[in-house]
Amino acid sequence: MIQNSSIRSLIKKYSENKLSHVFLIETNDKQKVLEDVLEFVKEINCTENNFNSECTRCNLCHLTDTLALPSLKIIYPDGQAIKKNQMEELKNYFLSIPYLTKYNIYILNDAEKLNASSANTMLKFIEEPEKNILGFLITNNKENIIHTIKSRCEVIKAYYENNNNLLNHQNIWDLTIKYLYNLEVEKELSIVYNKIILDEQLEKEDLQQLFQYILNVYLDCLNQKEIPEKLKSLNHYSHQELLKRINLVNETIERLNYNININLLLDYFVLSLED
Ligand SMILES: [Zn+2]
Structure with a gap:
């Protein structure tokens, strides 16, 4: 079964004939994404x-399981790069119409290893959607994908639980500092900063952890303990201003226990902070 909900939702799009023809999948687990994409193909x-x-x-299904389906190509980098000749081979292989299936499908592992010349070759068949070619580019970080390719892809995030690579405590802590720094030090853009959080598509538990960290920072500040260097300007707040913040964060943590709209909750938090 397809484990990741973003990838699972592609089935529906397929049945509605609304599928894009090239996807860039950012993930914390490339192996699981590969398994899910193969499930999708089946x-x-x-x-x-x-x-x-x-x-x-x-x-x-049997051919897909044994990686012997003629209309399916899985590509790995050849050494340090995905090379131009690999892309040319793929392009030539897919000149013929799909055999047995509706689509010719390729899966490109470590897509950040496309270089300018292999990307250029790839662009030529990415841009011919009428050929029934479906592509999945897999990467750990979409920011490392060459721009000409990324701009033509539908980007999907596929994160998996029980993987300690990404949403560990250090990462949530770093995100907390970044968020608070923007809200309390930069200040200019107000609720736009919520994008920092929303883009991460955090689970509820992670959001609770994040607000717990925010609470700790304010409490430490109130108790004149050490706070992160980037947030030193919080020390200028009065006792009263800090108490107001602590109450607001407590309220937010409380509200997180209910199934409420995260966007609205964060907007409320930021606007109340500014009051
Ligand atoms: Zn079957």
Whole structure:
């Protein structure tokens, strides 16, 4: 079964004929993404009436499981780069119409290793959607993808739980400092800063952790303990101003326990902070 909800939602788009033809998937677990994309390939191609991921009855699922489906190509970097000749091979291979399936599909692992010349070759077939070619580019960080490619992709985030690479405490702490720095030191843009948080698509537990950290910073400040260097200007706040903040954060943590709209909650938090 497809584990990640962003990838699962592609099934619906496929059935509605609304699928983009090239996706850039940012993830904290490339192996799991690869498994999910292969599940997606099985599900859209399966010839059984009711697909289930254990399908062993149909030939297409079997071919996908054994990585022998002719219309599926999985590409890994050749050494330190995805090379121009790899992209040319792919382009030539996909000159023919898909065999057995609706789409020719490629999966590009470590897409950040595309260089200018291989990306250039790739652009030529990315931009021919009429050819029924579907691409999945997988990366740990979309910011490292060459711009000409990224700008043509639909970007999806596929994060997996139980992976300590990304949303560990250090990362949430770093995010907390960045967010507070913008809200309390930069100040200019107000609720626009909520994008810092929203872009991370945090789970509720992570958001609670983040606000707990914010609370700790204000409490430390109130108690004249050491606070992070970037936030030193908080020391100028009066006792009363700090208490107001502590109450507001407590209220926000309380509200997080309910299933409420995160965008609205964060907006409320920022606007109250400014009052
Ligand atoms: Zn099947």
